[in-house]
Amino acid sequence: MTDSQRDPALTAPSRRSFLVGSQLLLSGAAVALMSGVPTRAFAGTRGARAQDITILNTAIGAEHEAVAAYQLGAESGLLSSAVLSVAVTFQGHHKEHVEALAKAVQQLGGSPAEPLDKYTFPVSSLTSEAAVLEFAAKLERGAVSAYAGAIPLFEDRDLSNAAASILADEAMHWAVLRSALGLDPVPGAFFS
């Protein structure tokens, strides 16, 4: 899985115009992460810094997993070319999240979580494009909550800010995937 994750054909970013907004937003997140860290995080206590590193590493773990899940979807042969290009774009965002979060961990003096050798996904049920989209949507919806649950925990508010920026990206992914499934893309006003 890890080798094929680096397949350049699958990582080339899609230029579909409706996705450009989220790509721009992500760059914003990366910038916030990288520029925000040295100023305030190093002023925190050691314990607080260790906790920020743990939060970032748990997020990195989930992001690696999302990258692997999109890889599975991309290689499944079940996706139409339009959906495949969306999947590859979203996978690219998750890779950018990993990079930005890993940089933040390093700046705090920690070691970023590595991807696992192997991920176990419910492959036996991923037998159609819709099933793959539903699975991805479930992960993205969960990611919204995971970041919502991380934001209040950071000692360094700049990291909270960066996590909010990533949360927005995940929420857009979720909406686009729901739309592709023929569901109301924005099924409510509040999500936690």
Added chain:
Amino acid sequence: MRQVLGTTMVLALVVASAVWLPAVRDARAGDSAPAADLARGEEVYARCAACHSLTENRTGPRHCGLFGRAAASQPGFQYSKAMQRSGLVWDAATLDRFLRAPLDVVPGTKMTYAGISDPSDRAALVAYLEVASRSEACTAAAQESP
């Protein structure tokens, strides 16, 4: 109305997923918790899905077999020292406490998630977990993988 509709749709999405279907069917058959509460609990469980699934270890450990098992005892998952030392055994009471504020109950845990503050959301979630973690999906998964 819109929110009710939306809720139904999220639920439909989750229910539509083949992995979950058996869990839901199980949940509705022969358990004392009303189906509506279990549906709500399942909806709350969607918040955990970036890191957890019932049947597979992910960023967090699998939840099949959760009730009655000691914290940090799922094979194949690398737990934090903090969770290993917590001494917790998972039941409705310990889960309710942990899920309200994971880092307060197990300081140093890798589950860096603020928690579910609404007591009724938490109750629905724990009721759902109790049923889902013993569901057919879990039995089937146990047979597939060691």
